[in-house]
Amino acid sequence: MQGGGPTRVINSTLVGVARQARVRELELIGVRRGIEGILGDRPNIIHFSDINDGRLDLISRTPGAALGTTRVKPTQKDCEKIVDLLIENNIKYLFYIGGNDTALAVQLMDTYAKSKGADIVFTHVIKTIDNDVPVNDHTPGYGSAARYVASVVRGAALDNLALPGIYLAVTMGRNAGFLTAASALARSKNIPELGPHIICLPEKEFVESDFLSQIHQTYSRLGRAVIVVSEGIWIMKDGQKVELTKLLKEGSKNGNGNGEDGFYHPQLSGSGALADHLSARITAELNIRRVRGDTLGYAQRSFLEGYSEVDWNEALMIGVDAVNYAVDGHVSGSVALLANRGVIYRSHTTTCGLSEVADKVRVLPEEFIATNGHDITPAFIEYLTPLIGIPLLEVDTFLQVDRKRRL
Amino acid sequence: MQGGGPTRVINSTLVGVARQARVRELELIGVRRGIEGILGDRPNIIHFSDINDGRLDLISRTPGAALGTTRVKPTQKDCEKIVDLLIENNIKYLFYIGGNDTALAVQLMDTYAKSKGADIVFTHVIKTIDNDVPVNDHTPGYGSAARYVASVVRGAALDNLALPGIYLAVTMGRNAGFLTAASALARSKNIPELGPHIICLPEKEFVESDFLSQIHQTYSRLGRAVIVVSEGIWIMKDGQKVELTKLLKEGSKNGNGNGEDGFYHPQLSGSGALADHLSARITAELNIRRVRGDTLGYAQRSFLEGYSEVDWNEALMIGVDAVNYAVDGHVSGSVALLANRGVIYRSHTTTCGLSEVADKVRVLPEEFIATNGHDITPAFIEYLTPLIGIPLLEVDTFLQVDRKRRL
Secondary structure (H helix, E strand, O other): EEOOOOOOOOHHHHHHHHHHHOOOOOOOEEEOOOOHHHHOOOOOEEEEHHHOOOHHHHHOOHHHHHHOOOOOOOOOOHHHHHHHHHOOOOOOEEEEEEEHHHHHHHHHHHHHHHOOOOOOOOEEEEEOOOOOOOOOOOOOOOOHHHHHHHOOOOOEEEHHHOOOOOOEEEEEEOOHHHHHHHHHHHHOOOOOOOOEEEEEEOOOOOOOOHHHHHHHHHHHHHEEEEEEEEEOOOEEOOEEEEEEEHHHHHHHOOOOOOOOOOOOOOOOOOOOHHHHHHHHHHHHHHOOOOOEEEEEOOHHHOOOOOOOOHHHHHHHHHHHHHHHHHHHHHHEEEEEEEEOOOOEEEEEEEEEEEHOOOOOOOOOOOHHHHOOOOEOOOHHHHHHHHHHOOOOOOOOOOOOOOOOOOO | OOOOOOOOHHHHHHHHHHHHHHOOOOOOOOOHHHHHHHHHOOEEEEEEEEOOOHHHHHHHHOOOOOOOOOOOOHHHHHHHHHHHHHHHHHOOOOEEEEEEHHHHHHHHHHHHHHHHOOOOOOEEEOOOOOOOOOOOOOOOOHHHHHHHHHHHHHHHHHHHHHHHOEEEEEEEEOOOOHHHHHHHOOOOOOOOOOOOOOOOEEEEOHHHHHHHHHHHHHHHHHOOOOEEEEEOOEEEEEEEEHHHHHHHHHHHHHHOOOOOHHHOOOOOOOOOHHHHHHHHHHHHHOOOOOOOEEOOHHHHOOOOOOOOOOHHOOOOHHHHHHHHHHHHHOEEEEEEEEEEEEEEEEEEEEOOOOHHOOOOOOOOHHHHEEEOOOOOOOHHHHHHHHHHHOOOOOOOOOOOOOOOOOO
16 A cells, blocks of 8 residues: 655555565555555455556656555544454555555554454555655655755756846745755855755744845845745744744635635645745845745656656665565564665665654754754755765856856 | 846757857857846956856756846847947847847847948847747747646646646746646556646636636546646636736735735745635635645746757757858848658758747647647647657556546
8 A cells, every 4th residue: 555645756665565575475465545445345456466567667667656545544443444354355464655644554553453363464664755754864755856856946046046036945844854955955066156045944943034134145145045945934923833834824714815806715735825925025025026936846746757766766675675574574563764874875774663653753953954044064965965866967157156246 | 148038948059159159260258147237337248268168068058047137128228229339349240049028129239230330140049938939830948848847747647646636737838828738748648537637728718617617527527637727827807808817916915815914915926826826716616625736936947857858959059050140141130940840850940030029929829729728739749749858757557547536
């Protein structure tokens, strides 16, 4: 099964499981639409023995979850029903590819199965573009999403250099700033001040006055600024952390942005509201004419081309190893990705207990956040660089970039 | 000089001019920031004789305009001042890479120079992602932008197939639907109903009730829908064509979306307002829970990776040929791109009068628009396919896509 939001390489993991299941002589069944599919009146399944190698190759390089997925979180009752179904059908292993939510569901199933004395191995196989899962050095899906963000921001920063003003991009990653931070790879050794100049992470409180003052400083110095902001930025309100997107949503419900003419009813997931709000604040407070805000959107997890080959390989490896751990070790758990960063980068897998990842969140560690709070450290660049695969295309310009715009 | 919005391959044209100028033994000077740069107190220039081949190679593959550009439209006075400067400095040729606005400026300069009896050849070299210029089969910059749009939409449609609902993308291309139409290349021969299902072009009136009814039909049939909308869609209001973005802007000015709390002041260029508005209308009128709207943003013209190699080559060719036309023909004009679509696709350049392109707009011809008004024809696919370079990555799925979602 596949659970939660797709990543660019989630199907590589699925194909890894399928290929290794064949090697280990398991009969593998795929469930369409995860929890929803298995709980339907007639379970919605496919037999991998019917699928030829050519099709597996094609699927392994396809974005989106090839089995389909769901946002439905199973209740305790749902989990029990699934386990009963597995017992009834003499299923011996369950592989569930998903994030930290999915791990929790797997844990519930495992606990119930053990209480029934059933001999079923439950294996959670990690994926998430957010990279916010403990134990793992990084998660499959992150490298490709990071590569996309860095590619967009490098291109947009060059556009902004050619036609100066403020460019602001909002990235995914509500709880952890790994994806927002990845925009720092957009910087170029040939163009010292290309940007991004300001990176707003969800690990730090968003203080609007500081934000505007940083932009003012950069704009005064360069005549332009490139800013990357996490969708999860928050402020303190009545002693509580409140996400800006939540405030905007409430604002729109309370009449602002919700006119009686039927126009303008903003929503927030898959919406441009945060970028539009911040752009409007910059225009209003700093009196800068050319301010542009992009919300990077679904392409972060599904863009067809230029994904990280390293990410794709690791996603495949974690699927292959999941089968081996389950068959050889015969214990339930979560498969995690580790890495050694010596002269050469190498990654490998390990297993951990389901409780170590279930519903747990890892944020960007302090050593990766610059002391000024709105940038990252060289240590983060070292951490991220091998994950995006081949280096980004290098660039150059005829413009003078190290001083204020000269006309 | 480079004018207007950058494209992914505008620097390939610049490098084409630079390399051929060297072959033809011209001393080439680059003006930074176009009109703004030449009219400054101290013209902001570079000498191409100072630039080595390695740097030209790097620049030719870099997004953004390497000389910088401007949105400033020169007045008649500005054009006269520029021509006087050219005469004064004994400049014999002017190459101006830009869109149909730029052609108008070039025409003004040419007319004035002729009236002064000056022997200067003015050459306009076309670029625009919008592909909305007459005479040309297509314009450099379009193929790469089209490839990006198709890549995003194919990936997002697969994501939408995995996690069903409504996915809506807003593309650039205010006056002509070429870029919106390019999303049709996202369709896959392996996945018949992948999408996009509805394509809203600026060549046709946007009728909200029809739009909602088309979505309702697709959603009823498939449990999902992928919709691509031009930023330039318009409705009839008091007998006049009015762009939806303009209405939204006015709506927000009149209090809707412009609350006194300082939150939510939408703007429209580089904003998510149209996608958010349409998503909200779909949610409200069709009662569909999962509706997501992406505004594709600046990456359409500046995305670093996976640009069309065909586009890049044609952009180089048009720069090279511009120099030859100017030196050999010694008449002012605009360089245009033509193509033959036989068994093998071939393109070549020609010249036309400045007045044939200056301020002129070409829209998507009727033969490229499906009779239902919200799709394109096979003829358009034939037209577009060679322009995006190597075919998009082919994809597949384990989901059943030809019938309503089965759980």
